[in-house]
Amino acid sequence: MQKIEIFKMTLQDFAQIEKNLMSDFDDFWTPAILKSEIVAENRRYIIAKQNGKIVGFAGVMHNFPALEIMNIVTKKDCRGKGIGKKLLQAILENAEKNQFTEIFLEVNEKNKMARSLYENAGFCQIGERKTYYGDDNAILMAKKA
Template structure:
């Protein structure tokens, strides 16, 4: 299993994972638009030519937001999410990023557990942030001292 930069050839598999993971998945054009921006970093976890998971970060100066993160449905709970996010955070630090923010559906226990495991802490709540279905967002962040510390 390796973590590397996402390449265009990964898109078919990444979009498949997006569509099985989210009620409002990225279109190919949407993914391409973010992926090709100068201030984004996209990573894939690959094993034998198969994409097991991916994530995207968008940064401004020394702070970044997690745009998306997902693991193939049939490969969840194997530690791939942790391998991916922990690795992405380490690489982000090499880009001078010292703080990472994200928002997550309040009921998304798997993702919240992953973020806590990677050193994120809750620092806010946004009422009715999500639609389809309507749900509050928990705001979380990790800074350099606790990035990948656990």
């Protein structure tokens, strides 16, 4: 398998995936939302590259000493190959390095892949938000950094 490398996400990276964001990656964030996230003051976005191509991205919101994971997305045709895990690992390492103490996130209760990704990394459920995603509930998860 080709090596997966992690980089800070730039607007040039965004331009590469903008057109196919919703079809190839994830249809719950529009390009406009992602762009506003990348440039926001307290957000940090990273990309995963394999063979020179962007195969995933992830972002966090800094609210020191807490960190919130905004999204982790793997390109649809690259899922199940360890890219999501690598992005999460990069977030966790960076959180530790920068002395964040807690990491939070929200995930759709029906999103089994994401839930197991987070549970395997040591996140625990700390709450629930009813009908947060339309009819679906959100699970709130947390982990000490």
